Amino acid sequence: xxxxxxxxxxxxxxxxxxxxxxxxxxxxxxxxxxxxxxxxxxxxxxxxxxxxxxxxxxxxxxxxxxxxxxxxxxxxxxxxxxxxxxxxxxxxxxxxxxxxxxxxxxxxxxxxxxxxxxxxxxxxxxxxxxxxxxxxxxxxxxxxxxxxxxxxxxxxxxxxxxxxxxxxxxxxxxxxxxxxxxxxxxxxxxxxxxxxxxxxxxxxxxxxxxxxxxxxxxxxxxxxxxxxxxxxxxxxxxxxxxxxxxxxxxxxxxxxxxxxxxxxxxxxxxxxxxxxxxxxxxxxxxxxxxxxxxxxxxxxxxxxxxxxxxxxxxxxxxxxxxxxxxxxxxxxxxxxxxxxxxxxxxxxxxxxxxxxxxxxxxxxxxxxx
Amino acid sequence: xxxxxxxxxxxxxxxxxxxxxxxxxxxxxxxxxxxxxxxxxxxxxxxxxxxxxxxxxxxxxxxxxxxxxxxxxxxxxxxxxxxxxxxxxxxxxxxxxxxxxxxxxxxxxxxxxxxxxxxxxxxxxxxxxxxxxxxx
Numbered sequence: 001x002x003x004x005x006x007x008x009x010x011x012x013x014x015x016x017x018x019x020x021x022x023x024x025x026x027x028x029x030x031x032x033x034x035x036x037x038x039x040x041x042x043x044x045x046x047x048x049x050x051x052x053x054x055x056x057x058x059x060x061x062x063x064x065x066x067x068x069x070x071x072x073x074x075x076x077x078x079x080x081x082x083x084x085x086x087x088x089x090x091x092x093x094x095x096x097x098x099x100x101x102x103x104x105x106x107x108x109x110x111x112x113x114x115x116x117x118x119x120x121x122x123x124x125x126x127x128x129x130x131x132x133x134x135x136x137x138x139x140x141x142x143x144x145x146x147x148x149x150x151x152x153x154x155x156x157x158x159x160x161x162x163x164x165x166x167x168x169x170x171x172x173x174x175x176x177x178x179x180x181x182x183x184x185x186x187x188x189x190x191x192x193x194x195x196x197x198x199x200x201x202x203x204x205x206x207x208x209x210x211x212x213x214x215x216x217x218x219x220x221x222x223x224x225x226x227x228x229x230x231x232x233x234x235x236x237x238x239x240x241x242x243x244x245x246x247x248x249x250x251x252x253x254x255x256x257x258x259x260x261x262x263x264x265x266x267x268x269x270x271x272x273x274x275x276x277x278x279x280x281x282x283x284x285x286x287x288x289x290x291x292x293x294x295x296x297x298x299x300x301x302x303x304x305x306x307x308x309x310x311x312x313x314x315x316x317x318x319x320x321x322x323x324x325x326x327x328x329x330x331x332x333x334x335x336x337x338x339x340x341x342x343x344x345x346x347x348x349x350x351x352x353x354x355x356x357x358x359x360x361x362x363x364x365x366x367x368x369x
Numbered sequence: 370x371x372x373x374x375x376x377x378x379x380x381x382x383x384x385x386x387x388x389x390x391x392x393x394x395x396x397x398x399x400x401x402x403x404x405x406x407x408x409x410x411x412x413x414x415x416x417x418x419x420x421x422x423x424x425x426x427x428x429x430x431x432x433x434x435x436x437x438x439x440x441x442x443x444x445x446x447x448x449x450x451x452x453x454x455x456x457x458x459x460x461x462x463x464x465x466x467x468x469x470x471x472x473x474x475x476x477x478x479x480x481x482x483x484x485x486x487x488x489x490x491x492x493x494x495x496x497x498x499x500x501x502x503x504x505x
Binding site for chain 2 (some may be wrong): 009034035038039040109233237299300301303305323352
């Protein structure tokens with residue numbers, strides 16, 4: 001329920017969503033579409049064709065200056081050697097305890113210019129964190145939102161859609177986690193081959209006043225490719241199937257990248273970074289808990305917060321859960337204090353007082369062909 | 370068959386329809402409820418033979434978004450459940466007043482039907498604030 005006293009923030013596309021008949025919800029203070037036609041249909045659109053998402057609520061931060069790259073080296077566990085111009089990385093901001101301050105995507109634009117996209121709910125916290133850690137480095141931190149918005153183009157037909165636009169042909173052929181900057185649609189665009197759906201796709205960042213025009217052009221040109229607008233509901237079912245973390249549910253300040261199963265983004269040999277000592281200790285001593293994927297073996301829909309037991313003993317709870325439209329089964333993520341569990345191991349999930357049989361499964365739940 | 374005009378409604382958004390052919394009260398979700406709930410992916414219906422009281426939570430409708438309780442609009446004994454929904458949980462979305470019925474009750478007090486809202490009263494209720502916060 002929305003707080004009637006609160007004024008919700010609107011993205012540059014709010015009039016488009018209303019005209020398309022979207023059901024709008026309050027998402028961390030932003031009014032955003034949860035769905036247009038229905039969550040299942042939109043989920044299917046992204047898995048089979050291509051969906052457009054308005055993700056303008058996410059915050060964009062540009063870090064430039066001679067020490068821009070060195071600045072990130074201290075803040076993230078990923079080696080900034082991977083942050084060459086034209087490359088993008090998914091990574092975590094860590095605190096001294098190895099806990100996740102936020103998850104984010106950082107792109108290299110030039111040797112002295114980088115660009116980060118962070119979560120909406122954590123924007124102010126992230127800003128405070130990175131400002132506090134600039135030290136004497138020669139960096140300029142600049143908020144690029146809400147002056148710029150973001151459209152995510154996601155699904156197997158996303159390349160074909162971008163290829164229709166003069167000036168984006170080369171962009172449409174970029175590999176995963178690449179970044180590009182240039183002028184298309186008569187404006188300054190920044191495009192990365194990133195997303196939150198488990199499908200191929202792009203995230204297009206553009207000045208707010210130009211966003212509706214770009215949205216219209218993509219929908220118009222994409223009609224024959226089955227391109228449709230998609231809301232936050234499908235974004236959540238898609239990301240859960242892809243095993244992506246939702247910050248505030250599956251990741252927070254008290255759980256580390258290792259516990260979240262994202263040890264692959266830690267480059268141990270890169271030198272010092274905030275949280276390294278804590279992560280090394282966890283690695284040496286072993287993890288006390290770990291994020292697992294669970295799949296129900298019977299009918300029923302698990303929900304976030306559900307207790308999980310193994311061998312009749314409490315083991316943790318689900319942090320995200322729901323119905324997987326692709327697998328047609330209940331799935332969930334949860335931290336369990338049994339670090340050695342293997343796919344196929346039995347678990348039980350509480351569904352409103354009933355114990356439902358589940359099993360540990362390998363993540364992601366779904367990956368595209 | 371039930372239709373929006375021939376049904377009566379609980380403030381928790383179930384419809385109830387007295388069938389003259391079988392003497393049972395059929396129960397389903399109002400069109401308003403199914404729209405609010407969204408894509409239904411699982412329905413937990415009550416057990417045949419169970420005795421329920423008016424206003425008792427007797428089942429659950431799960432959509433992609435969340436779980437919603439189903440309340441018995443009148444007291445009685447569960448005489449039938451719609452087994453088609455197990456195979457096709459979206460039936461109450463597609464056909465809320467017809468193929469999407471949830472269960473049928475043998476009413477213990479048929480006069481309880483009169484306590485439910487008629488279509489006009491239900492539609493007026495939907496326009497009030499209370500509807501947004503009740504049940505679904």
